Amino acid sequence: MQAKNGDKVKVHYTLKINDGEVVDSSAGAAPLEFTLGDGRMIPGFEGGVIGMSAGEKKTINIPVDLAYGPRNERMVFEFPKDKCPEGFEPQLGQQIQLNRPDGKSFVATVTGVTEGGYTMDANHPLAGRDLVFDLEIVEISA
Structure with a gap:
């Protein structure tokens, strides 16, 4: 089953800024759980998860405009x-x-x-940054 809008997914992730510095990770914790398309996640993250299957691992590069936007x-x-x-x-x-x-x-x-x-x-701490996510889909349910 490939992840699509409306599916509930569980994802393990490591978030790095484009210089390779790790700024967040679900390692050692429960996977991140969310519904694709509900707008809770940044667009580039959701777009990277769509089409993935349970057990699949992938690295996605998210440009500023699909992450937290430019600094203001x-x-x-x-x-x-x-x-x-x-x-x-x-x-x-x-x-x-x-x-x-x-x-x-x-x-x-x-x-x-x-x-x-x-x-x-008041900018998001990651505004103005390109992001890199290492993803692993743990579970997909409709």
């Missing part, structure tokens, strides 16, 4: 210290949930500290 410098901003709760001092690299004026929340990473606040980056 408008998503890097200064957050004033006086907007932080008293006693709260974020650390470099810390991810913080912030609220937009419309009440929706988003996550940003602290990338710098200035006298008056913090430099925040």
Whole structure:
């Protein structure tokens, strides 16, 4: 059975950025389980899984536009210290949930500290990166 949209698949994976650095893996854990076509996964990952069979292994290269997209410098901003709760001092690299004026929340990473606040980056950590996935299909069910 070859994987197609609507199928539930279980996949073991190793994610590398294009210089070969491993940034995530399901090794030693349960396989990733998702339904093809439900939009939960990045397009390049889903496209790479479609047509694979249980037990099959494959390496897929995913360009930026089919991964997390290009970096958007408008998503890097200064957050004033006086907007932080008293006693709260974020650390470099810390991810913080912030609220937009419309009440929706988003996550940003602290990338710098200035006298008056913090430099925040709301881009996905892998934005602007080509990705490489080593995949193994564990199971496919309709």
